[in-house]
Amino acid sequence: xxxxxVTTLTDAVLARMSAQVTPRTRQLIGALVRHLHDFAxxxxxxxxxxxxxxxxxxxxxxxxxxxxxxxxxxxxxLGLSSLVIALNHPVAAGSxxxxxxxxxxxxxxxxxxxGGELASGVPGTPTRYTGxxxxxxxxxxxxxxxxxxxxxxxxxxxxxxxxPLQTSARGRVRTGADGxxxxxxxxxxxxxxxxxxPAGELLRAMDRDAMRPGHLHFIASAPxxxxxxxxxxxSDSPYLRSDAVFGVSESLVAVFEHHLPGVAPDGRRLEQxxxxxxFDIRLRPD
Amino acid sequence: xxxxxVTTLTDAVLARMSAQVTPRTRQLIGALVRHLHDFAxxxxxxxxxxxxxxxxxxxxxxxxxxxxxxxxxxxxxLGLSSLVIALNHPVAAGSxxxxxxxxxxxxxxxxxxxGGELASGVPGTPTRYTGxxxxxxxxxxxxxxxxxxxxxxxxxxxxxxxxPLQTSARGRVRTGADGxxxxxxxxxxxxxxxxxxPAGELLRAMDRDAMRPGHLHFIASAPxxxxxxxxxxxSDSPYLRSDAVFGVSESLVAVFEHHLPGVAPDGRRLEQxxxxxxFDIRLRPD
Numbered sequence: 001x002x003x004x005x006v007t008t009l010t011d012a013v014l015a016r017m018s019a020q021v022t023p024r025t026r027q028l029i030g031a032l033v034r035h036l037h038d039f040a041x042x043x044x045x046x047x048x049x050x051x052x053x054x055x056x057x058x059x060x061x062x063x064x065x066x067x068x069x070x071x072x073x074x075x076x077x078l079g080l081s082s083l084v085i086a087l088n089h090p091v092a093a094g095s096x097x098x099x100x101x102x103x104x105x106x107x108x109x110x111x112x113x114x115g116g117e118l119a120s121g122v123p124g125t126p127t128r129y130t131g132x133x134x135x136x137x138x139x140x141x142x143x144x145x146x147x148x149x150x151x152x153x154x155x156x157x158x159x160x161x162x163x164p165l166q167t168s169a170r171g172r173v174r175t176g177a178d179g180x181x182x183x184x185x186x187x188x189x190x191x192x193x194x195x196x197x198p199a200g201e202l203l204r205a206m207d208r209d210a211m212r213p214g215h216l217h218f219i220a221s222a223p224x225x226x227x228x229x230x231x232x233x234x235s236d237s238p239y240l241r242s243d244a245v246f247g248v249s250e251s252l253v254a255v256f257e258h259h260l261p262g263v264a265p266d267g268r269r270l271e272q273x274x275x276x277x278x279f280d281i282r283l284r285p286d
Numbered sequence: 287x288x289x290x291x292v293t294t295l296t297d298a299v300l301a302r303m304s305a306q307v308t309p310r311t312r313q314l315i316g317a318l319v320r321h322l323h324d325f326a327x328x329x330x331x332x333x334x335x336x337x338x339x340x341x342x343x344x345x346x347x348x349x350x351x352x353x354x355x356x357x358x359x360x361x362x363x364l365g366l367s368s369l370v371i372a373l374n375h376p377v378a379a380g381s382x383x384x385x386x387x388x389x390x391x392x393x394x395x396x397x398x399x400x401g402g403e404l405a406s407g408v409p410g411t412p413t414r415y416t417g418x419x420x421x422x423x424x425x426x427x428x429x430x431x432x433x434x435x436x437x438x439x440x441x442x443x444x445x446x447x448x449x450p451l452q453t454s455a456r457g458r459v460r461t462g463a464d465g466x467x468x469x470x471x472x473x474x475x476x477x478x479x480x481x482x483x484p485a486g487e488l489l490r491a492m493d494r495d496a497m498r499p500g501h502l503h504f505i506a507s508a509p510x511x512x513x514x515x516x517x518x519x520x521s522d523s524p525y526l527r528s529d530a531v532f533g534v535s536e537s538l539v540a541v542f543e544h545h546l547p548g549v550a551p552d553g554r555r556l557e558q559x560x561x562x563x564x565f566d567i568r569l570r571p572d
Contacts, residue, residue, distance in 0.1 A: 003383070003535040004365075006372045012532065013365035018493035025491055031329050033364055035321040040369050043317050050370045054357045061347010061357075071340045071347075078319055079299035083326050084336045086292045097289075205311055207304035246298065249289040 010037040056198050063197040067159060069103045073199040076100060076245035077208075089228070091249070095136050095284040096220060099231040099247045104149060104157040105217070111145075111172040115266055117184040120168035124153020124186025127256065127275040128264055129216070132179045135225060136284045140179025144222035144283070147172050148185070150215065155191025175222075182266065187256055187275050188214040190237050193244050203244070210244050213237035225283035232279050254279045296323040342484050349483040353445060355389045359485040362386060362531035363494075375514070377535070381422050381570040382506060385517040385533045390435060390443040391503070397431075397458040401552055403470040406454035410439020410472025413542065413561040414550055415502070418465045421511060422570045426465025430508035430569070433458050434471070436501065441477025461508075468552065473542055473561050474500040476523050479530050489530070496530050499523035511569035518565050540565045 004012050013033050017026055039045070063070040075081045081100045089098035112118060119126065133144040149170040151157050158168045173183045192210035195203060203210050214234045221227040231247060232254045233240060240248050256275040263269050265276065290298050299319050303312055325331070349356035361367045367386045375384035398404060405412065419430040435456040437443050444454045459469045478496035481489060489496050500520045507513040517533060518540045519526060526534050542561040549555050551562065 003377070003537070004368065004372070004532055005377075006369060009365050009369050009372065009532060016492065016494050016528070020493045021491070028329055028331075028335065029488075029492060031325050035325045035328075036364060036366055037369055039317050039321045040366060040373065042321075043314055044373055045314075045370055047370060047374050049314065050361070050366075054355070054361065057343065057357050058347050058350045058355070061344050062350070064344045064348070069340070069344070071343050075336070075340065078322060079295050080322055080326060080336075082290065083292060083295050083323055084331055084333055086290070086295065087326065087330055088333050091289070091291075202315075205307070206302065206315060207306045208302050242302070246290055246295060251289070 006041060010034060013037075056201070060198040068194070068197075070197050070199055072103055073193060073197075074202065076102075076247075077193065077199055077203060079246045082246040091251075092136070092284050095282045096228045096230060097249045097251050098228055099249065099252060100245055101229050102217060102231075102245075104159055105219075106149065106159065106167070106170065109147065109149075109167060109170050109172060111174060112183060114173060114176055115182045115184075116171075116173065118148060118169055118171040119152075119185045120166070122152035122158075122168045122186060124169075124189070125258075125273060125275055126184060126270060127187045127277060128182065128184050128266065128268075129277050129279065130180065130182045130265075131279040131281060133175050133181060133220065133222060133281045133283065134179055135222075136282050138282075140175075140177075141222040141225065141283065142175055142177045142179060144175040144179065144181070144220065144225075144281075145172055146174075146181055146183075147219040147221070148183070149217045150185065150188040151191055153186045153189050155189040184268075185216070187234065188216055190214045190239050208244070209239070209242055211239045211242065212244050213239040213248060215247070220281050220283060222283055224286055226286045228283065232277075292327060296320060299323075342487070346484040354480070354483075356483050356485055358389055359479060359483075360488070362388075362533075363479065363485055363489060365532045368532040377537075378422070378570050381568045382514045382516060383535045383537050384514055385501075385535065385538060386531055387515050388503060388517075388531075390445055391505075392435065392445065392453070392456065395433065395435075395453060395456050395458060397460060398469060400459060400462055401468045401470075402457075402459065404434060404455055404457040405438075405471045406452065408438035408444075408454045408472060410455075410475065411544075411559060411561055412470060412556060413473045413563060414468065414470050414552065414554075415563050415565065416466065416468045416551075417565040417567060419461050419467060419506065419508060419567045419569065420465055421508075422568050424568075426461075426463075427508040427511065427569065428461055428463045428465060430461040430465065430467075430506065430511075430567075431458055432460075432467055432469075433505040433507070434469070435503045436471065436474040437477055439472045439475050441475040470554075471502070473520065474502055476500045476525050494530070495525070495528055497525045497528065498530050499525040499534060501533070506567050506569060508569055510572055512572045514569065518563075 133141045215231040235255045419427045461467045501517040521541045
């Protein structure tokens with residue numbers, strides 16, 4: 001029996017996997033063990049640092065609740081979530097880029113009529129969103145669906161608010177025969193990712209900002225096309241180049257035009273300043 | 287603004303760390319991000335696999351309690367704990383090798399007189415442990431301390447048993463003027479690491495055995511010498527070459543000699559079969 005040491009231990013761990021293990025599992029666990037061991041060797045990890053990591057991961061798991069996923073946040077701030085999206089949704093020229101789903105998506109929210117209102121009274125600058133959804137050949141996609149959610153104008157999602165859930169700044173709209181969509185909601189605010197847990201500790205250890213540029217999440221889908229999970233970002237945010245979760249692509253930045261109180265393009269009369277945004281979407285065949 | 291992609295994202299994350307970050311933190315987080323991203327790129331991690339990992343880590347954290355540390359167990363079965371020990375305690379020729387601390391150490395346990403009994407009535411074959419503690423030059427170390435703990439003869443530690451803690455198979459002994467130690471306890475049983483949590487799932491995914499060879503934990507210390515945390519393993523265990531946590535070194539394997547009921551070397555009369563073990567220990571200067 002020969003002793004395991006810093007050079008032989010990794011192969012010994014890998015050799016323990018039985019021949020019954022499927023090739024993909026073998027590949028995943030093998031790469032995990034190699035990178036984990038290489039990391040420890042490369043930095044000459046001390047026992048105190050190892051224990052700090054054990055404690056950090058433990059508290060990250062224990063910070064997760066039904067309404068909070070601290071490990072996803074950790075993946076987000078380390079750029080892993082955006083990397084996984086980039087690996088699985090390579091940007092095809094001329095079609096909509098993907099971005100991170102984030103922790104606040106809710107399935108099965110109600111549809112509003114074309115041109116309808118999603119805000120449900122939350123604070124924020126009223127904003128009319130319009131655009132056309134086409135395929136990559138430019139053919140309008142009738143019956144395409146946008147499943148939309150965002151923070152309010154103060155940076156809070158409906159699911160973050162105390163008390164029973166009342167959905168707001170959230171809903172679905174469907175394109176008409178010309179592939180055009182329109183809806184009203186608010187202009188989402190810049191906001192910080194939660195910093196009161198382990199992910200916040202790590203941001204402080206890196207001396208990094210927690211802010212995300214204001215953004216509207218949506219999933220775009222249409223029959224015969226690949227669905228895309230993404231976000232659009234307000235072009236006037238100062239955080240476009242420092243998004244805490246690395247989610248911004250140039251093609252996802254939209255101009256929010258500011259208007260004085262008055263009559264909006266759809267005839268709605270507003271007593272307060274409002275915005276309009278036009279964002280066209282191209283979906284590629286499935 | 288240029289979009290981040292699978293090749294540029296890693297450097298973008300690293301570049302976010304401010305100049306204020308200490309060199310060691312920069313090294314640790316930098317290596318973590320690089321290995322994490324390299325892992326995802328190498329295996330082309332799918333979104334479903336990413337989410338499986340998020341869920342696995344979350345449940346690992348949530349399995350941790352005051353009496354259970356599932357992340358340490360995960361580190362143990364992946365060989366990381368043994369690697370960190372090997373990195374921080376390189377084996378010096380002729381001195382005691384280190385092994386993993388494990389999750390069951392208790393500080394400040396009482397000392398028993400030289401030759402005394404630690405078992406406190408737990409099931410298991412009575413075993414007399416003896417040996418001499420010297421420095422690496424062979425000089426006997428008087429007043430050296432062994433801080434000892436083990437499972438009982440059925441594989442359970444005192445801290446795993448329900449109800450208020452009653453310490454058993456646990457205690458300290460101190461060497462006499464000749465550097466010799468002696469105590470009675472039981473022969474520790476082979477036992478499986480806990481498999482009812484995420485670490486157990488991973489062992490099953492690797493089609494690996496959960497068994498550890500029977501072992502006695504101790505921390506050996508003496509004035510002027512480096513303390514060593516280690517274990518001795520019973521040479522007749524069938525699991526010496528497949529220890530689930532990769533903790534066995536050849537130099538830590540001890541022969542448990544079996545004896546019929548009768549009189550032990552210290553004059554104690556036993557009505558049942560018993561064992562004797564001699565294990566000499568060399569400590570190097572601090």
